[in-house]
Amino acid sequence: MQRPMIGHLDPLLHERLLEVIDMLRLTWRTSASTVLPLSATGTSGMEAGIVNLLAPGQTIVVGACGYFGRRIAQVAKRHGANVVLVEANWGEPVDRELLLETLAHYPDAAMLAVVHAETSTGIEQPLPGLARAAREVAPEVLLMADCVTSLGGVEVEFDAWEIDYAYSCTQKCLGAPPGMSPIALSERALHRMGARQHEVPFSLDLALLRSYWLERPAVYHHTAPILSIYALHEALRIALAEPLERRWRRHRMAGAYLQQGLQAVGMELLADPIWQLAPLTAIRVPEGIDGRAVQQRMLEEHNIEIGGGLGPDAPAMWRIGLMGPNASEETADLVLGAFEAVLSELAAPAGAAV
Amino acid sequence: MQRPMIGHLDPLLHERLLEVIDMLRLTWRTSASTVLPLSATGTSGMEAGIVNLLAPGQTIVVGACGYFGRRIAQVAKRHGANVVLVEANWGEPVDRELLLETLAHYPDAAMLAVVHAETSTGIEQPLPGLARAAREVAPEVLLMADCVTSLGGVEVEFDAWEIDYAYSCTQKCLGAPPGMSPIALSERALHRMGARQHEVPFSLDLALLRSYWLERPAVYHHTAPILSIYALHEALRIALAEPLERRWRRHRMAGAYLQQGLQAVGMELLADPIWQLAPLTAIRVPEGIDGRAVQQRMLEEHNIEIGGGLGPDAPAMWRIGLMGPNASEETADLVLGAFEAVLSELAAPAGAAV
Numbered sequence: 096m097q098r099p100m101i102g103h104l105d106p107l108l109h110e111r112l113l114e115v116i117d118m119l120r121l122t123w124r125t126s127a128s129t130v131l132p133l134s135a136t137g138t139s140g141m142e143a144g145i146v147n148l149l150a151p152g153q154t155i156v157v158g159a160c161g162y163f164g165r166r167i168a169q170v171a172k173r174h175g176a177n178v179v180l181v182e183a184n185w186g187e188p189v190d191r192e193l194l195l196e197t198l199a200h201y202p203d204a205a206m207l208a209v210v211h212a213e214t215s216t217g218i219e220q221p222l223p224g225l226a227r228a229a230r231e232v233a234p235e236v237l238l239m240a241d242c243v244t245s246l247g248g249v250e251v252e253f254d255a256w257e258i259d260y261a262y263s264c265t266q267k268c269l270g271a272p273p274g275m276s277p278i279a280l281s282e283r284a285l286h287r288m289g290a291r292q293h294e295v296p297f298s299l300d301l302a303l304l305r306s307y308w309l310e311r312p313a314v315y316h317h318t319a320p321i322l323s324i325y326a327l328h329e330a331l332r333i334a335l336a337e338p339l340e341r342r343w344r345r346h347r348m349a350g351a352y353l354q355q356g357l358q359a360v361g362m363e364l365l366a367d368p369i370w371q372l373a374p375l376t377a378i379r380v381p382e383g384i385d386g387r388a389v390q391q392r393m394l395e396e397h398n399i400e401i402g403g404g405l406g407p408d409a410p411a412m413w414r415i416g417l418m419g420p421n422a423s424e425e426t427a428d429l430v431l432g433a434f435e436a437v438l439s440e441l442a443a444p445a446g447a448a449v
Numbered sequence: 450m451q452r453p454m455i456g457h458l459d460p461l462l463h464e465r466l467l468e469v470i471d472m473l474r475l476t477w478r479t480s481a482s483t484v485l486p487l488s489a490t491g492t493s494g495m496e497a498g499i500v501n502l503l504a505p506g507q508t509i510v511v512g513a514c515g516y517f518g519r520r521i522a523q524v525a526k527r528h529g530a531n532v533v534l535v536e537a538n539w540g541e542p543v544d545r546e547l548l549l550e551t552l553a554h555y556p557d558a559a560m561l562a563v564v565h566a567e568t569s570t571g572i573e574q575p576l577p578g579l580a581r582a583a584r585e586v587a588p589e590v591l592l593m594a595d596c597v598t599s600l601g602g603v604e605v606e607f608d609a610w611e612i613d614y615a616y617s618c619t620q621k622c623l624g625a626p627p628g629m630s631p632i633a634l635s636e637r638a639l640h641r642m643g644a645r646q647h648e649v650p651f652s653l654d655l656a657l658l659r660s661y662w663l664e665r666p667a668v669y670h671h672t673a674p675i676l677s678i679y680a681l682h683e684a685l686r687i688a689l690a691e692p693l694e695r696r697w698r699r700h701r702m703a704g705a706y707l708q709q710g711l712q713a714v715g716m717e718l719l720a721d722p723i724w725q726l727a728p729l730t731a732i733r734v735p736e737g738i739d740g741r742a743v744q745q746r747m748l749e750e751h752n753i754e755i756g757g758g759l760g761p762d763a764p765a766m767w768r769i770g771l772m773g774p775n776a777s778e779e780t781a782d783l784v785l786g787a788f789e790a791v792l793s794e795l796a797a798p799a800g801a802a803v
Contacts, residue, residue: 096450096676100626102754134628136488136671139652146650166651173648266672272454274488274628274674294527296500296650297520298493315759317490318620320628320677322450400456405669 096272096322103319111328112308118331122246122269122339123261123279125253131308132265132327133276134319137243139299140262140276142170144239145206147301148260148284150293151175153205156198156236158189162215162405163241167208179204185410186366188213188220191228199232205287207236212245214267215405217377217414218366219249226257237284243267246277247334248346248374248418259284265323268346268374270419271330274323280305330419346373346422353417353427360435365412374418380411389413389437397433450626450676457673465682466662466673472685476600476623476693477615477633479607485662486619486681487630488673491597493653494616494630496524498593499560501655502614502638504647505529507559510552510590512543516569516759517595521562533558539764540720542567542574545582553586559641561590566599568621569759571731571768572720573603580611591638597621600631601688602700602728602772613638619677622700622728624773625684628677634659684773700727700776707771707781714789719766728772734765743767743791751787 101108119130133140145167149155155176157168160183168180181197183189189209198204207229209220226238237259245251246261248268253261259281266273280288280301288302297303298317307316334342350373354364357378365377380386386403390413393399402414417426455462473484487494499521503509509530511522514537522534535551537543543563552558561583563574580592591613599605600615602622607615613635620627634642634655642656651657652671661670688696704727708718711732719731734740740757744767747753756768771780 103627104756105748105754134490135493136652138671139489142650142652170651173651175648264672272674272676273457273672274677294529296496296653297524297527298490298496299650299652317492318618318627320626320674322626322676323628323674394459400459402458 096326098325100321103321104315108321108324111324115324115328115331116308118328118335119277119279121335122331123253123277124251124255125279127282128253129280129285129305129309131278131304132324133278133304134317134323135276136273137262137264137276138166140264140278141167141241143278143299143301143304144260144262145171145176146174146295146299147291148237148239148287149174149176149206150291152177154179154201154203155206155208156181156194156201156204158194158207158209158220159183160188160210160216160218160220161213162409163213163243164189164210165406167210167239167241171208183218186216186218188218188370191221191225195228195232198229198236202233204233204236206239207233208239208241210241211251211261212242212249212372212375214244214375215377215409215414216365217372217375218370219245219372222256222258223252224256226259237281237287244372244375244418247339247342248422249372250343253279253281257281265327265330267416268418268422269327269330269334271326272323274320275327277327346417349417349422349424349427350374350376352424353415353430356427356431357434360431365410374416374422376415376417377412378415380413384438384441386411386413389441392437392440393433396437397429399430399433401430450680452679454675457675458669462675462678465678469678469682469685470662472682472689473631473633475689476685477607477631478605478609479633481636482607483634483639483659483663485632485658486678487632487658488671488677489630490627491616491618491630492520494618494632495521495595497632497653497655497658498614498616499525499530500528500649500653501645502591502593502641503528503530503560504645506531508533508555508557509560509562510535510548510555510558512548512561512563512574513537514542514564514570514572514574515567516763517567517597518543518564519760521564521593521595525562537572540570540572542572542724545575545579549582549586552583552590556587558587558590560593561587562593562595564595565605566596566603566726566729568598568729569731569763569768570719571726571729572724573599573726576610576612577606578610580613591635591641598726598729598772601693601696602776603726604697607633607635611635619681619684621770622772622776623681623684623688625680626677628674629681631681700771703771703776703778703781704728704730706778707769707784710781710785711788714785719764728770728776730769730771731766732769734767738792738795740765740767743795746791746794747787750791751783753784753787755784
């Protein structure tokens with residue numbers, strides 16, 4: 096991001112952008128589909144998929160195992176869709192049989208949406224085979240997957256899993272600063288978009304955005320965040336050089352190491368270990384501990400930021416991300432050490448004789 | 450942007466953000482209104498104003514003196530508004546009498562929108578007194594102003610001019626990298642927003658975004674582009690330290706100097722000089738010259754990027770921005786010298802004896 100700023104229509108940028116797109120294609124594991132980085136947040140990536148691929152009045156079945164799944168439902172409802180929400184129990188992914196049974200009640204459903212890596216709970220929703228099974232009961236359904244916390248850190252196979260629309264962000268497992276939302280669209284999704292009859296917001300119109308990114312410099316839409324594109328370029332280069340398969344394994348091993356370490360000192364994972372996501376670990380705050388106070392001390396005394404629960408009905412929890420360069424045993428050890436220090440200080444009141 | 454990355458909910462960021470908001474308030478020249486930087490493009494700033502403050506079916510009168518005015522109409526139409534477009538002649542702002550006469554035919558109009566600084570043509574649309582005159586014929590009307598190319602380089606008086614909603618971007622006269630869209634909302638606009646009955650896209654919902662920025666860290670909406678906030682913080686600090694009034698004058702003098710220099714070598718301004726914007730100068734491409742070829746040579750041989758016409762019906766033109774740190778006679782001289790060099794080379798065919 097320290098390279099010289101150039102214009103967003105500069106031919107040099109166009110070359111960088113084509114490289115970004117080639118690298119994104121490799122990262123999403125797709126050959127034929129359209130991939131682009133939206134100049135927007137991950138939430139805009141979610142909303143763009145919904146408003147472009149689903150018409151008001153059409154049915155979307157949403158499988159939610161946490162905050163972000165419910166957000167999909169909320170966004171779709173605002174768009175005027177008929178939203179059917181299938182919720183998982185806390186700590187589990189959405190039951191696939193239940194999801195498919197529900198979908199079978201809506202054979203005209205236009206979209207099935209799930210969260211591959213639920214940032215609010217640390218649960219991985221298995222995707223292989225889901226799209227195919229869904230189309231058996233609802234032939235026109237497109238599968239949308241939230242890959243915000245998986246892309247670049249957990250195996251995502253856009254083509255092999257027959258995903259139709261997926262979105263992520265730059266600041267999680269890709270390890271770049273926040274600012275862009277990489278998306279991928281299948282041929283089926285493009286076809287749906289081409290047949291669209293309803294209006295969508297200009298800034299979320301994927302047909303216009305696709306022209307802007309891929310037919311440049313012919314079509315103007317907005318001014319892209321040049322420095323964020325540089326950062327994404329470098330982040331993708333690093334991810335692919337590792338290479339990707341090793342990066343997934345590194346995330347998996349670091350996550351498992353952290354999770355074992357936390358359990359070894361008596362912490363309870365929020366997710367069922369079978370479905371535990373590698374890059375994001377959610378643990379329950381032990382009885383009698385002020386979770387927010389611990390977060391604050393972790394930040395102030397150990398320079399480690401951990402999250403709390405998202406949303407009003409979340410149980411008391413801490414969320415720990417080991418993503419990108421931080422997916423290592425070294426970082427896990429720092430986190431474990433800081434937890435131990437903070438919790439033991441809280442257990443021994445200040446000034447008490449030890 | 451080289452400062453350490455911190456979390457978007459970190460208390461340290463919250464402090465920086467409050468400083469950004471205080472500085473934005475000074476830059477917009479407003480005391481009471483709500484100001485925030487959207488994590489989005491200027492176009493999203495435009496669209497956010499429309500979808501939040503105007504219900505589908507309501508009337509918006511749009512005054513357009515170029516590409517971006519027409520874009521407002523397009524965005525409002527997508528939203529389902531009744532759009533009344535008042536177009537100016539090329540090179541002139543929208544005639545105020547015509548605008549008010551048109552508005553008078555729609556006394557229930559909910560919004561009047563104009564472009565303060567039209568980036569596509571280099572025209573400044575005078576704003577003082579417009580809001581008051583508009584409310585005399587349409588009492589409920591809110592004034593929306595596109596200040597993309599004016600904020601930080603041309604006088605903008607949000608309170609004194611009684612603007613209700615204005616949006617800008619970071620990469621023009623504020624001189625920061627592209628990535629955010631500073632906006633301002635009046636009390637009238639907030640009141641309209643509070644009474645809203647229609648649904649708006651989640652990522653453009655200004656009520657949620659206002660909570661996210663101003664009631665932090667309580668309300669989560671998205672992950673803000675931290676580094677862009679640092680950049681905006683520094684850009685605003687520089688702009689206010691100059692101070693602002695001197696900065697406007699510097700832009701005015703640099704623009705006038707460039708415009709005189711261009712006219713001195715026979716170039717024709719696209720805008721009537723009375724309405725000529727300081728930071729953006731559009732000139733007609735002389736007969737017989739390939740405008741895009743000149744742009745390319747300016748970029749490749751002189752490292753100066755100038756724009757062409759925006760939109761399919763634009764006349765052949767070059768657009769030159771002198772914005773932020775580039776609003777100086779030195780930069781104007783560089784541009785004038787490069788033009789002279791490129792045009793004289795084109796006039797003397799390669800290899801011809803001189």
